[in-house]
Amino acid sequence: MAKGTLKRATIYDVATDAGVSITTVSRYLNNSESVKTSTGNRIADTMEKLDYIPQGNAGSKADRSVGRVGVLTPFFPAPSFVQRLEGMIPVFKQNNFEMVIYTIEGSEQLDEYLTSVPFTRRIDGLVLMSVRLTPEHHRTLQASGLHTVMVESDDENYSRVLADDYQGGRIAAQLFIEKEYFPCAYIGDRNRDISYSLHPSDIRLNGFRETLKEAGGELRGSMIIETDTSVENTRIAFGELLDKKNKPRAVFAMSDLQAIGAIRAAKDRSIRIPEDLAVLGFDDIESSDWMGLSSITQHLGDSGRIAAGMLLEQISGKSQAIQKVNLQVGLVERETT
Incomplete structure (x- = not known):
């Protein structure tokens, strides 16, 4: 052989x-x-x-x-x-x-x-x-x-x-408009200016903000926060927004990890989701499914x-x-x- x-x-x-x-x-x-x-x-x-x-x-x-x-x-x-x-x-x-x-x-x-x-x-x-x-x-x-x-x-x-990051922002705004979720908040990426990488945060924000405006809504500057794309840092930063007198009814996060951080901040304060606060992420990562997180999918x-x-x-x-x-x-x- x-x-x-x-x-x-x-x-x-x-x-x-x-x-x-x-x-x-x-x-x-x-x-x-x-x-x-x-x-x-x-x-x-x-x-x-x-x-x-x-x-x-x-x-x-x-x-x-x-x-x-x-x-x-x-x-x-x-x-x-x-x-x-x-x-x-x-x-x-x-x-x-x-x-x-x-x-x-x-x-x-x-x-x-x-x-x-x-x-x-x-x-x-x-x-x-x-x-x-x-x-x-x-x-x-x-x-x-x-x-x-x-x-x-x-x-x-x-x-x-x-x-299409801009369209993703538009879809998020259209959902909140349809459900009459106002006021809205946005969680962006504070690391968007890193010179060696691309960051879609501002593009998603523009689609979100401009679509709200077209419908007669407004995304106030006080409702826009920026964190790095980690759960814990977003939990802390978004918690500070939830502690203010004027709270958002819905939040669109530029990533699912930040959306998860927002959910944890809400749960820390016994805020019901989605009854008191709607949360929408972006990416549709695998953990979003078992967590029940609504998200914009980009078919990773x-x-x-x-x-x-x-x-x-x-x-x-x-x-x-x-x-x-x-x-x-x-x-x-x-x-x-």
Whole structure:
């Protein structure tokens, strides 16, 4: 009997055997200190057991039997970004591509990645999620010739997947108008001015405010607060608004995590939801379903899946045309409105 060829272990095999997600393995490979020590040890043991060789150490693209794509994101592990990644994973896996995640925590780190990663020749393509590029970044990517797809960035130089944030704000306002929920409040993102990332907070706010105005309503400045996109900080900040004499009847948060923080602030004060306060989030993350949170969906999994497909088409040569996909947002109404 002829001796068979053993299939080389992939990052997906490591994740399955170690009992962790593909994103956790990817984080460990890029920065082992970013995962718990016990988890990192389990991943390391699994890699040794499976004789796994990270693709970044496996030579040039011509020497590899498995393709490799990079994903740059400033907000991992935010739930919305994890769900996008979960949309990408099966597409890349089915096409024999591994995925490595580069987490951006500052402008200097973004500069470092974009001046080194595209030129290593150890990745076949790149997905940029909510990354704000400078003209110099554009020139660097163009010079590298690396296949690149954008998510949430409407840059005509690249194929991209977008969600209609303005329409999402309009849908939120239309719901509150229909139910006669006044006055309304809005919870935005206080980190929207970070230079290396894109933030849709102001776009969603504009759609929300302008639609209220069209119907004769008003979003007063005192009803607009900004927090980071965490549950606890939003609970504290929104609680301060609820402690004022003039309380909102409904609140639209630019993310589901902030909406959850608003719910906790209300429960701290025995405010009934939705009888006394309606709460609407944005993103429709997985936890929104079991929490009964009403949310504006932007089809996170679909955006990841489509972006991955676009990139593979470029890499395979099936399509070099620049594509633009606009995903329609929609209302998923549950118990909080």
